Amino acid sequence: MTYPDFYNKIETIKVQDELSSFLGTFEDGIYEISYLDIVKGAGHSCPTVLGAYLMNLEALKALYSNEPAKRGEVEVSFSQRQSEAVAGVIGNVAMNITGACTNNGFKGIAGKYDRNYLLKFEQDINDASARFTRVDTKQSVDVFYDPSSIQFDPSMQALMQKCVQGNADETEKLNFGKLWQSRVENISKNISNVITVKEV
Numbered sequence: 001m002t003y004p005d006f007y008n009k010i011e012t013i014k015v016q017d018e019l020s021s022f023l024g025t026f027e028d029g030i031y032e033i034s035y036l037d038i039v040k041g042a043g044h045s046c047p048t049v050l051g052a053y054l055m056n057l058e059a060l061k062a063l064y065s066n067e068p069a070k071r072g073e074v075e076v077s078f079s080q081r082q083s084e085a086v087a088g089v090i091g092n093v094a095m096n097i098t099g100a101c102t103n104n105g106f107k108g109i110a111g112k113y114d115r116n117y118l119l120k121f122e123q124d125i126n127d128a129s130a131r132f133t134r135v136d137t138k139q140s141v142d143v144f145y146d147p148s149s150i151q152f153d154p155s156m157q158a159l160m161q162k163c164v165q166g167n168a169d170e171t172e173k174l175n176f177g178k179l180w181q182s183r184v185e186n187i188s189k190n191i192s193n194v195i196t197v198k199e200v
Contacts, residue, residue, distance in 0.1 A: 003039070004184075004185065006181075006185040007034070008034075008036065010035040010050075010188050012032040012033060012034045012035075013032065013034075013053075013057050013060060013097055014030070014068040015030070015033060015060075015070070015071040015098075016028065016068040016069070016071065017030075017031070017071035017099065018070075018072065019072060019099075019106070019109075019113040022113070029071075033097055035050065035053050035188075038097070041092070041093075041096050042089070042092070042093065045181060045184055047147050047187055048089055048090065049093060050184050050188060051129075051145040051194070051195075052092075052093035052094065053097070054187075054188070054191055054194070055094075055130055055143045055145050056093065056132075058191070059130070059197060060074070060132070062141045062199070063134050063141060064134075069098070070134070071099045072099040072115050072118075073134065073136060074099070074132055074133065074135065075119075076091070076094040076119050076120070076130060076133075077120045077123040077130065077131040077133070078120070078123060078125070078130055078131075079122070079123060079128070080121060080122070081121055081122055087121060094130070098118070099115045100115060100119040101115045101116050101118060101119050102117070102121075103117065104116075105118075118135070126142070128143060128198075129145045130142075131143070131200065140200035141197050141199055141200060142198045142199075143195065143197050144196040144197075145195055146194055147187050149194065150183060150193070151183075152179070153182065155179065159176040163176050
């Protein structure tokens with residue numbers, strides 16, 4: 001499996017999942033989720049997928065400081081409808097990382113480990129990209145993601161058009177992919193410029 005090396009340089013997210021511990025999946029339910037894991041789930045790497053990952057990374061760091069985030073115990077809210085723009089894509093990434101589901105998740109065992117109704121859309125969260133809330137303490141943070149300051153190579157747009165129209169040769173297709181991932185990499189190197197976290 002070959003992929004851009006910068007995927008491995010992005011900070012991983014450490015979580016502790018009580019259901020995982022209960023079922024003997026990981027010792028103490030502790031494991032790490034990487035950007036590569038999320039890319040595999042999404043099937044691709046782009047500014048939206050990376051942004052969703054970084055929003056989760058920074059929000060969970062703010063909520064849990066130096067301890068692993070409690071997977072299955074975080075509510076994630078969006079102002080948009082699930083089908084609107086890229087809200088569903090970002091929601092899927094949040095679901096994979098936090099365990100939060102709408103109404104299609106694990107129903108729990110004897111009243112525990114229920115992950116449903118923790119992923120919410122059409123919520124009043126002002127202009128935040130997403131809001132993350134700890135179920136236990138009710139502490140919330142709003143996360144804002146804006147990658148517009150990270151410009152793309154000027155030649156990428158023309159190459160993309162040729163690829164979409166089926167007029168690009170193999171070299172041009174490869175160059176487009178490299179330029180696309182180069183912008184994603186630049187975003188990953190400028191987290192403080194594209195992500196803002198505010199306590200609610």
